[in-house]
Amino acid sequence: MSSFSFSTPDFDIYAMHEVAELNVKPLGLEIQWADGMVSHHLAPNLREHAAEPHTSHPITRETMVEPQDIPVEFAITSAQLLDNGFVSVTFSHTLSADDTGTCIYHPGWLYQTGLSPDTDFGADVSPVLWDAMTFHDIPKIDGSLVLDDTEEFHRFLLSIARYGVAIVRGLSPEPEMIEKLPGKIGVIRTSNFGHIFDVETKPEADSNAYTSVELRAHTDLATREYMPGLQFLFCLQNDATGGHSTLSDGFAVAEFIRKQDPEMFRLLSTVPLDFANKAATSDYRMAVPLFHNNEYGQLIEVRWTTWLRAPLRGTLEEMALIHQAQRHAYLLGNNEAFKVSFKLEPGDMMCFDNRRILHGRTSFDPTSGGRRLRGCYVEREELWSALRIAARQKRAANQNQS
Secondary structure, three states: OOOOOOOOHHHHOOOOOOEEEEEEOOOEEEEEEOOOOEEEEEHHHHHHOOOOOOOEOOOOOOEOOOHHHOOOOOOEEEEEEOOOOOEEEEEOOOOOOOOOOEEEEOHHHHHHHHHOOOOOOOOOOOOOOOOOOOHHHOOEEEOOOOOOOHHHHHHHHHHHHHHOEEEEEOOOOOOOHHHHHHHHHOOEEOEOOEOOEEEOOOOOOOOHHHOOOOEEEEOOOOOOOOOOOEEEEEEEEEOOEEOOEEEEEHHHHHHHHHHHOHHHHHHHHHOOEEEEEEOOOOEEEEEEOOEEEOOOOOEEEEOOOHHHEOOOOOOHHHHHHHHHHHHHHHHHHOOOOOOEEEOOOOOOEEEEEOOOEEEEEOOEEOOOOOEEEEEEEEOHHHHHHHHHHHHHHHHHHHHHHO
């Protein structure tokens, strides 16, 4: 039997689960759990992912066994529950000279990989739709804690995952903060507007954002193949008259249309719309429906920037239908039933899912005072990664306390 030590951090992240019964099947292992659940583990796949020194790289912990390394007739010959709750599995073939043919598995790993989706976030992250009435139910995040307190940082991440937005109050109003907090989540994405961009009036603006006009509800960079997943806007100055920030839940608007008018929702989720953004040094174009569903029919993105729409194409009847549907959606997104308005103060950061949340601002008078926000983008997968790490750190802290 392998002498592999199970104190490795790879196993420390898993909660213990009690095995009730082990059943060896021709194709793999069936586990009856004490909580009534049943999991199944294919023999070759179980062997490929064993946490053994000759299977996993000692540094990266990534598997070094591939499907073609497993014999076709590979099977489990026996399985045993050990006194410490771990599961010992003996296979029909060894894969190398130092392979004993027996591997030991943590029950928590078996439970998670056999039953749980790969979303170990420490809490439910199902989207919670909101409108103007329920927006104030979204928790406000304490800027004095979020960078250093594990609980508050996890709460911050969960707010973005569930509601699509987190409002952080009371951060230190220093320009570098726009990199500190997003950088704690993951890698900042650079765009044609730079690594970090300053949202303030500019004499030769290449975007409406750099003027003082009203910006109605929208998502950023609708012309990109992959719109940025997350956006962060940090307030450094906001003493001009006007300039209130606005937010709407694009998923809530889409769900309202889906229930109110299924045919309109079908149009908006199947007919590609052309978006274009041309400047002296760039020319971006993309054709995607306003509402983008994944292969399972789940809404995963709204692509919504009215001033980047290119002219419609098609027959007059087709164009009239999609134009009317767009108009209805845009009216809803800017309607007071869905849109909230508030003023950011220096030290406040607005953090939101750019593929779900519509943001904007009211117009402002640049002669009455200054308004300066700093912004950046981060991808969605950085959020999921940070959530898993934060959940792991919370579990480790709780285990140390107990």
